[in-house]
Amino acid sequence: MNGKMFRALLWKEWRESRLRFLALFCTFHLPLVFFYQAMRMLKGRQHDLFVFQIAAPRNMYATLFYQSAFNMTIGLFLIAFFAASAFSGEYEGNRLFFMFERPVRRGALLAVKWGVYMFEALVAICLSLFTSQLLVYLAYNADGSPVLAIPGEQLAEVLGACLRGAIWLAVLGAGAFGSSFLFAVVFPRWWTGMIAGTITVGTFLLFMYFRIYDWMFWAFTHQPGPAGPPIEKYARLEGGPLLWLLVPALLCYAASHHFLKRKEIR
Amino acid sequence: MGGNSGNSVYESAGAALAPVESSAGVVIRTSNLSRRFGRVEAVRNVSLEVPGGCVCGLLGLNGSGKTTLIRLLLGHLRPSAGQVRLLGRSYQQDEPGIRERVGYVADARYLYEWMTVSETLDFTRAFHRTWDDAKVRSLIDRLGLPLDRKVAELSRGHRARLCLTLALAYNPELIILDELTAGLDPVVRREVLKNVIEEIGREGRTVLFSSHSVEEVERLADQVAIMHCGEVVVHASIDDLKQSQPAPMTLEEIFFKLVGSADGGRERR
Numbered sequence: 001m002n003g004k005m006f007r008a009l010l011w012k013e014w015r016e017s018r019l020r021f022l023a024l025f026c027t028f029h030l031p032l033v034f035f036y037q038a039m040r041m042l043k044g045r046q047h048d049l050f051v052f053q054i055a056a057p058r059n060m061y062a063t064l065f066y067q068s069a070f071n072m073t074i075g076l077f078l079i080a081f082f083a084a085s086a087f088s089g090e091y092e093g094n095r096l097f098f099m100f101e102r103p104v105r106r107g108a109l110l111a112v113k114w115g116v117y118m119f120e121a122l123v124a125i126c127l128s129l130f131t132s133q134l135l136v137y138l139a140y141n142a143d144g145s146p147v148l149a150i151p152g153e154q155l156a157e158v159l160g161a162c163l164r165g166a167i168w169l170a171v172l173g174a175g176a177f178g179s180s181f182l183f184a185v186v187f188p189r190w191w192t193g194m195i196a197g198t199i200t201v202g203t204f205l206l207f208m209y210f211r212i213y214d215w216m217f218w219a220f221t222h223q224p225g226p227a228g229p230p231i232e233k234y235a236r237l238e239g240g241p242l243l244w245l246l247v248p249a250l251l252c253y254a255a256s257h258h259f260l261k262r263k264e265i266r
Numbered sequence: 267m268g269g270n271s272g273n274s275v276y277e278s279a280g281a282a283l284a285p286v287e288s289s290a291g292v293v294i295r296t297s298n299l300s301r302r303f304g305r306v307e308a309v310r311n312v313s314l315e316v317p318g319g320c321v322c323g324l325l326g327l328n329g330s331g332k333t334t335l336i337r338l339l340l341g342h343l344r345p346s347a348g349q350v351r352l353l354g355r356s357y358q359q360d361e362p363g364i365r366e367r368v369g370y371v372a373d374a375r376y377l378y379e380w381m382t383v384s385e386t387l388d389f390t391r392a393f394h395r396t397w398d399d400a401k402v403r404s405l406i407d408r409l410g411l412p413l414d415r416k417v418a419e420l421s422r423g424h425r426a427r428l429c430l431t432l433a434l435a436y437n438p439e440l441i442i443l444d445e446l447t448a449g450l451d452p453v454v455r456r457e458v459l460k461n462v463i464e465e466i467g468r469e470g471r472t473v474l475f476s477s478h479s480v481e482e483v484e485r486l487a488d489q490v491a492i493m494h495c496g497e498v499v500v501h502a503s504i505d506d507l508k509q510s511q512p513a514p515m516t517l518e519e520i521f522f523k524l525v526g527s528a529d530g531g532r533e534r535r
Contacts, residue, residue, distance in 0.1 A: 004392045005392050005393055007392070008389050008392035008393065012378070012389060015380065015381075016378075016380070094374065094376050095376060095377070095378055097342070097372060097376035098376045098377060098378065100342065101340075101365060101370055102365060102390070102393040102394075103362040103363070103364075103365035103366035103393060103394065104362060104365075104393055105361070105362055262344075264342060264343050264344060265337070265342040265343070266337075266342075266343065
């Protein structure tokens with residue numbers, strides 16, 4: 001595949017996926033909308049919304065909590081759905097026929113599609129951790145209640161936590177994406193991809209639940225000090241599990257490649 | 267070469283035929299090609315050789331296996347048995363190389379609905395090294411393609427014309443057309459056929475096209491391969507086929523003689 005073909009394929013994938021990507025990106029900010037509305041309702045009522053409220057950077061912590069909980073559950077299913085639609089939509093509409101007629105290897109078609117959709121999915125899920133914080137900041141300031149009097153050091157801690165969370169989510173998201181994509185290649189119906197995604201997400205959550213949720217459990221079960229819940233507990237990076245979690249994604253890619261190469265168009 | 271004439275009806279129509287002669291090497295070669303879908307054998311033991319530079323019409327009733335055979339030739343389906351070689355190569359050897367040299371128009375027009383005609387042409391151009399801009403411009407003019415319109419908004423006729431333009435734009439050595447004119451009105455059909463005829467006039471171009479229409483095959487083709495129940499029952503030059511009959515007959519009469527009389531007792535296996 002030469003550069004011209006690569007650019008053409010990138011263009012096609014982007015044009016086909018951009019609206020879905022936008023929808024996915026927006027959906028990842030739903031928890032923020034709910035959270036913001038809840039805060040507005042409770043404002044001025046001295047309501048002890050959550051343990052995070054007693055901390056100085058409470059709103060950022062709370063955003064991180066809600067956003068992570070959403071991303072780790074519904075978010076991963078959304079990724080699986082996105083991956084399933086990447087392939088099955090084109091196959092069901094027989095549009096892949098058009099591409100299979102071109103003098104380009106199927107492996108190259110798969111690589112570009114995988115790359116574009118995976119990139120978009122991971123951008124949506126990972127970036128939402130950061131953008132949600134930014135939006136909270138902007139929303140509260142626009143509302144005339146600059147509650148975000150957070151010292152620089154703590155801000156760095158929150159952003160560091162977001163980064164760690166993003167790394168975990170990228171790895172978990174890649175696994176969910178990969179299995180869903182693989183099933184969509186083998187059984188080109190969107191719901192089969194979803195089943196695969198569900199199984200993968202469920203497995204990942206069982207395996208990884210306590211690692212990324214340590215902090216949240218701590219927040220629930222302990223009385224936090226003036227600094228709030230110990231954010232260093234959130235999404236601690238562990239090289240071994242992170243690398244191991246990449247293996248299923250890579251295997252799914254190799255298997256997708258194998259099956260697409262042998263795929264018949266009827 | 268030609269049909270797998272194990273049946274007396276077919277033998278009576280084709281036994282006296284001389285083998286189809288190859289002038290520029292064999293472009294399409296299948297040997298004992300079969301394809302089974304569950305219990306149904308859609309293509310059965312087809313051995314076909316189409317020489318370079320000839321126009322071969324694949325004629326058959328609905329469900330006779332024409333589209334399955336074409337999809338086997340194009341590598342979209344894997345054979346249950348037998349082999350396919352196009353332009354001297356197999357798909358296992360060099361799939362992109364074959365695709366570069368084969369133009370194909372499918373019976374269903376597979377296009378990206380969200381692209382405009384212009385975008386479709388630009389997008390496809392990126393994949394073909396031999397893309398001929400001058401030829402594309404000429405085809406656009408002749409066929410009256412609306413460049414700014416989205417594919418989803420195109421009529422059936424315009425879709426067929428766009429597919430034909432895409433198939434011819436990179437000067438393929440072999441052009442395979444599956445029911446190109448099916449569902450088109452007579453005016454569009456004439457326009458499309460006219461362009462096909464002009465195209466096949468080029469030196470070295472080989473065309474295999476499937477059709478229900480005997481008239482279309484007679485008008486366009488040098489050779490005819492008649493399919494029935496998954497088998498190629500006759501493959502011969504049209505002139506030879508006519509001359510081989512005991513009494514003067516049109517191609518249509520020969521076709522019905524072959525297919526109609528064989529229809530009674532034969533079912534797909």
